[in-house]
Amino acid sequence: MFKSNGQTTKVPTGISIVDTLLDGGMPNGDSFLIRAHPLADPLSMVIEFLHNQLKNGGVGVFLVNNKSPASVLEESAILKMGLRDFKRNGQLFFIDAYSALFGLRSNEAYFVEDPNNPVSVSKVVAQALSECSKKGKVFFVYDSLNTSIDEFGNAILAEANTWKRIAIAFNAILCFIYTEWNYPKDISEAVANLFSSIVDLITLERIVATQVVTVSKNEGTPVSKRMVPIKNAVTGGIKGYVPKILVTGPFHAGKTTLVHTLSTRAVSVQRMGTTVALDFGHVNHRGFTLDLFGTVGQPRFDPILERLGGEALGAILVVDSTKPEEFPRAKEMMHKAGVHGLPYVLAANKQDLPDALSVEEVKKKMNISDEVAIVGTVGTDKVSVVKVLDLLLDKILST
């Protein structure tokens, strides 16, 4: 724990990318918001936060209002961040604001008999935190704020002052989970204004839900910082990861050349001037670190092609502008590589050759939609290929 800007102390979440974004960690004696896009899953991140606090001897209090406490324990076991033993040892307590909705009793430590009343929810929270803070430093999870908003509307937000008092009184950390379902602006703004720190979980682009974590507010100050793509490795918790871009296209189109021109470091597995396995390159661009994977071009290697596209965020399709007869093959390769439907940019390569078709002609011959950006390139010309990457990043980042 350390002091930051002489105000609040910070408690590390234990997830290094989040701690970096939060300048050290979660605000002590305060509440913060995990705000998730509907296709992002905030629970696994919060389970990891909680698990880390418990491992360090902290006390956990976990309010559920849209799932059973047992299902949270189950999820933690699947994530290999088991919470069951902590519950058994008296380090973790649930507030069950769920069972009563289905007319069931609960044998959890705390039970909200009247989950339809925001005041009674707050009362149980206050009681739980007062009792549990005697046992140690409390990390409290409210899962979820959006379910409460669904039930109570704005009334739940009036409870925010109670939460603030609780956090200060018990020097606890309160973590609220909130999924941004199409709420009217006044609600989503009111929610954002309640919290001095907000961690955002965003899903990147239209088709593949890739999660990015960023912090939009830290201790009352709006920040716009790095966006870090994250992955949940089931055994290792949440980690930042390097997104993958696939570079594909027909035989001899210029994929290997393009990967090497773009990358700071690159290797290729070549034989007799053709790629027999893959090209791999590392690029730093616009605050992102990216991995480029160039594919084979020859159809006899298609089985390798089919294995390479997995988990790519986007693709660069390279065609030789002098070889329109290969254009159908180019489209087929997008399907075979399993990247059909991902954001992609078309590189109409070898524009330096005298018989090269113009960008417009390539576009027309390939019959691609206006949504797809197309750039005329020369494989060795950095300016032209960086433009391809730029347009691709724009595409990936537009949600």
Add this chain to the structure above:
Amino acid sequence: MTHELLPSGIDLLDSALNGGFTKPSNFLLIGTPLSAKKEVGLILLNGGLERDEAAIYISTSNTAEEARSHWEDYGFKEQWEEEGRVKFVDCYSKMLSATVSDTPSIRRVPSILDYTKLSVAVNDWCTSYYLQNTPVRLMLDSLSAFLIYSSLQTVMRFLHIFLGQLRKQNALGFFLLEEGAHEIVTFNQLKTFSNGAIRVNEESNMMQLEGYRHGMNIPLPSAVVPKATAEASQVSCTPTK
């Protein structure tokens, strides 16, 4: 977007639809609890599966295993599931026992209130089908169950995002709704989200397209008629206490 028509799997319905469903679109499947709307839905999923499409079945009041076993009476083929073309999202099992686990074709959602887990699960599968260029049909059985536990407003917010995602993934969706269980306003609001409705009538054994060549009557496929009437008469023969 492609404007290719997808045959529904029911010939007479296809004629009424001028050839089939357009993609992406979504339909309400409306009928009383006794009507064969769910079975009609299954026939529509089969229609896609027979054409190498994929299907996602979201169950809210049955386990995935129960849903599958019911489907077996209406043409389900094990081979489809083995080929990875049939997936279940089960919003029910975990409410009975939190420890029941997922399988390669079944994802369990912790509860019917956990809209986040539901949309993440459906989106994962729709995405992988989309990337394989495999069209997908989805059936939500049922929207009424959501409306029992959440307000109309909550369900509408969820649908706004959920249907938006299905549209991007070019999917075809069928949403079951119990006739008589909801107020007229609810029906009208939900209709604004859909491309049309198919109303299944258990007395006439007909179905009717609404919001789309309004009023056309189509006989139910024979596969669902005998069983539906048998079930219906069974229920109505039960002596009332």
